[in-house]
Amino acid sequence: MKNLAREILELHTLGVNGGYTQTDVTAFAQIITGWSIGGGKGRLAGGIPGCFYFRDNLHEPGAKTFLGKTYRETGQRQGEAVLTDLAVHPATARFIATKLVRHFVADDPPSAAVERVALAFLKSGGDLPQVYAALIEAPEAWNPDRRKFKTPEDFVFSTFRALDALPQKPQEMVSGFELLGQRQYTPGSPAGWPDISKSWDGSDAFLHRVAWASRVASRYEQGLDPVNLAASSLGGYARAETMTALRRASSASQALALFLMSPEFQRR
Amino acid sequence: MSPHHARTTRRRFLIGAGALAASVASPTVIFARSGGAARLVVVILRGALDGLAAVPPYADPNYAGLHRELAIAAPGRADGALALDETFGLHPSLVFLHARYLAGEAVVFNAVASPYRDRSHFDGQFVLENGLAKPLATADGWLNRALAALPGGAVHPRERGLAIGQNVPLILRGDVPVFSKSPQATPGIDEELLARLGDLYSKDEWFAARLAAALQTDRLSGEGGSVMDAPVMSPVSAAPDRLSIAARMAATLMRSDGGPEVAVIEAIGWDTHANQGGAKGALAQRLAGLDRALRLLGDDLGPLWPQTAVLIVTEFGRTAAMNGTRGTDHGTGGCAFLAGGAVRGGRVIADWPGLSHTALLDNRDLRPTLDLRSVFKAVLDEHLRVDAKTLATRIFPDSSGAPPLKGLIRA
Numbered sequence: 001m002k003n004l005a006r007e008i009l010e011l012h013t014l015g016v017n018g019g020y021t022q023t024d025v026t027a028f029a030q031i032i033t034g035w036s037i038g039g040g041k042g043r044l045a046g047g048i049p050g051c052f053y054f055r056d057n058l059h060e061p062g063a064k065t066f067l068g069k070t071y072r073e074t075g076q077r078q079g080e081a082v083l084t085d086l087a088v089h090p091a092t093a094r095f096i097a098t099k100l101v102r103h104f105v106a107d108d109p110p111s112a113a114v115e116r117v118a119l120a121f122l123k124s125g126g127d128l129p130q131v132y133a134a135l136i137e138a139p140e141a142w143n144p145d146r147r148k149f150k151t152p153e154d155f156v157f158s159t160f161r162a163l164d165a166l167p168q169k170p171q172e173m174v175s176g177f178e179l180l181g182q183r184q185y186t187p188g189s190p191a192g193w194p195d196i197s198k199s200w201d202g203s204d205a206f207l208h209r210v211a212w213a214s215r216v217a218s219r220y221e222q223g224l225d226p227v228n229l230a231a232s233s234l235g236g237y238a239r240a241e242t243m244t245a246l247r248r249a250s251s252a253s254q255a256l257a258l259f260l261m262s263p264e265f266q267r268r
Numbered sequence: 269m270s271p272h273h274a275r276t277t278r279r280r281f282l283i284g285a286g287a288l289a290a291s292v293a294s295p296t297v298i299f300a301r302s303g304g305a306a307r308l309v310v311v312i313l314r315g316a317l318d319g320l321a322a323v324p325p326y327a328d329p330n331y332a333g334l335h336r337e338l339a340i341a342a343p344g345r346a347d348g349a350l351a352l353d354e355t356f357g358l359h360p361s362l363v364f365l366h367a368r369y370l371a372g373e374a375v376v377f378n379a380v381a382s383p384y385r386d387r388s389h390f391d392g393q394f395v396l397e398n399g400l401a402k403p404l405a406t407a408d409g410w411l412n413r414a415l416a417a418l419p420g421g422a423v424h425p426r427e428r429g430l431a432i433g434q435n436v437p438l439i440l441r442g443d444v445p446v447f448s449k450s451p452q453a454t455p456g457i458d459e460e461l462l463a464r465l466g467d468l469y470s471k472d473e474w475f476a477a478r479l480a481a482a483l484q485t486d487r488l489s490g491e492g493g494s495v496m497d498a499p500v501m502s503p504v505s506a507a508p509d510r511l512s513i514a515a516r517m518a519a520t521l522m523r524s525d526g527g528p529e530v531a532v533i534e535a536i537g538w539d540t541h542a543n544q545g546g547a548k549g550a551l552a553q554r555l556a557g558l559d560r561a562l563r564l565l566g567d568d569l570g571p572l573w574p575q576t577a578v579l580i581v582t583e584f585g586r587t588a589a590m591n592g593t594r595g596t597d598h599g600t601g602g603c604a605f606l607a608g609g610a611v612r613g614g615r616v617i618a619d620w621p622g623l624s625h626t627a628l629l630d631n632r633d634l635r636p637t638l639d640l641r642s643v644f645k646a647v648l649d650e651h652l653r654v655d656a657k658t659l660a661t662r663i664f665p666d667s668s669g670a671p672p673l674k675g676l677i678r679a
Contacts, residue, residue, distance in 0.1 A: 001592075002591070002597055003541050003597060003598075006387065006388075006598070010388050010390075016386070016388045016390070016391050016403070022387070022630065180434075181434040181435065181450070188536060189389070189390070191390055198435075198436070198441060199435055200435060201435070201478055202431065202433065202434050202435030202436045202447075202448035203436075203447040203448050203449075203478065203481035203482040203484065204433075204434045204435075204447070204448045204449050204450045204482070205434040205435050205448065205450075206478045206479065206481070206482040207457070207482040207483075208434065208450075210457055210461070210462070210465065210479075210482070211457050214457055214458070214461055239471075241467075241468065241470075241471060242468060245464060245467060245468045249464065250460065254460070254461055254464065257461055258461070258464060258465065258468055261465055261468070262468060263468075263469065263472040263474075263475045266475070
């Protein structure tokens with residue numbers, strides 16, 4: 001429970017510098033005692049297997065103080081009340097805004113954009129569509145000097161979209177994720193996948209990326225015109241030297257691999 | 269409680285407990301003097317290893333009561349610890365490490381910590397790896413800054429740092445080019461495509477640098493490929509023993525012509541919140557895997573072993589008391605190991621604060637009495653010969669409170 005409480009605070013709401021203490025972590029853990037999953041045996045009987053289930057007999061009774069506020073004893077609702085407050089906390093707004101801007105704008109999130117998005121979060125009480133709208137309206141998001149190196153997942157998805165193809169077997173896509181170091185659903189940490197290019201640009205990972213692009217290109221080149229495909233996919237971002245390189249390629253398959261590995265396509 | 273137990277509650281330095289073992293003139297010492305450039309392998313145990321299980325303070329009167337069924341019994345008892353000295357033992361899974369200790373080739377640290385004092389894995393690892401007092405993920409790593417300080421520094425003609433894994437962990441990131449190599453076999457890529465990519469990246473420095481590093485890795489791995497075919501010692505579980513494969517790969521690459529002098533290996537799975545186990549169980553299996561990887565690393569480094577130091581660290585320790593799910597939670601003080609032919613070992617270094625109520629930090633964690641940076645600095649100073657001023661200013665700024673230990677490496 002204490003670990004879950006810490007993760008909720010650190011990874012999903014306030015963020016590690018969000019102003020909570022070890023005492024808050026302990027209090028929050030007590031507040032969510034009894035939160036459980038249904039379908040156990042004996043003492044843990046009751047509820048629907050695999051679904052949330054509140055076990056009153058495992059809940060630590062009494063009022064608890066968390067982040068300076070006292071929450072009276074309301075069973076399951078005590079934890080819900082805390083989550084409701086956490087969801088609109090200024091530290092949460094800032095934490096979510098930072099993550100969004102880092103993901104969509106730049107590894108080192110520009111503070112003006114973070115402020116703008118955090119403000120929208122606070123003003124709307126955490127209404128995500130309004131938060132996303134603020135992100136879209138941020139001028140930093142439209143900077144043509146795009147600075148995000150695609151994660152393996154971005155790369156694999158965008159490759160199949162650019163090819164306008166569905167993988168012939170699911171395994172083709174799955175093996176792409178695995179080869180490039182991002183096997184789906186297994187981030188290895190409750191914080192999720194890392195979201196900065198340094199986490200994905202190791203020399204071995206880069207080599208695997210080239211290898212995967214080359215393999216996909218040879219499998220999907222039939223009936224494709226790589227130069228036209230690159231021009232329509234990259235639009236205004238296409239560099240002259242990339243288009244020249246594609247035209248001079250020794251085969252359609254090679255041209256396709258060069259397109260997929262071009263800096264324009266590898267960034268987003 | 270025997271009188272012996274009462275005695276161990278005093279704070280005392282245990283340096284020199286195995287001085288006899290270290291002073292025996294073994295062939296190792298002779299090799300170390302003539303063996304060429306020092307090699308350093310850093311093993312990062314991500315998830316926070318329970319130092320009180322790996323290096324059980326079996327003689328501490330509060331240990332068994334706090335750690336309960338997770339505690340390791342005293343040496344000589346059933347499933348007991350491997351004896352180090354009158355206070356500490358090693359977890360019974362750490363057989364090879366114990367043999368190195370007896371041979372005077374391993375130092376065991378306890379009650380150590382980085383300057384980080386909160387309990388987030390991620391921030392804890394950032395501090396462990398960036399060498400600063402603050403968890404800045406975007407900083408560079410202390411091991412990369414150390415490479416920059418070596419003769420030749422950033423303009424050295426070849427890559428001297430290796431990360432085993434697809435990507436480079438923070439500790440090794442920075443200005444000095446390093447490379448990564450994962451235990452997964454690299455598929456063949458046709459040479460012409462690589463040459464054309466080189467042209468395509470000619471005006472994009474970032475991509476050009478990535479490609480150059482990738483090609484360097486590919487070249488080195490001509491020899492490393494055999495690692496994949498090498499049989500791995502009987503793994504405890506059915507899962508492939510990644511750590512052993514990583515250790516062998518590091519050794520093979522370090523032994524290759526122009527191979528790296530510094531390597532980083534990462535091992536996950538130490539976050540034992542539930543069902544940690546004692547002499548047997550989940551953590552015991554992990555430790556056995558670590559021990560096996562260490563043995564394979566030593567075997568495969570072969571003639572390089574006498575000039576090698578292996579530093580094994582984790583982001584922080586775990587709670588002194590067992591929790592409600594038969595595990596331990598994030599703590600502060602923990603353990604570390606330094607092993608290798610170049611190490612002046614056979615010693616436990618621990619200014620033991622004890623585990624009594626009043627001795628614990630925040631009434632829950634082992635109180636750290638030694639800053640890990642004192643160990644890092646000693647290794648960089650005595651082993652890699654990084655000069656003291658650079659160590660104090662550029663590599664570990666704001667670390668004046670953590671002076672380097674002395675005499676960790678054989679002269």
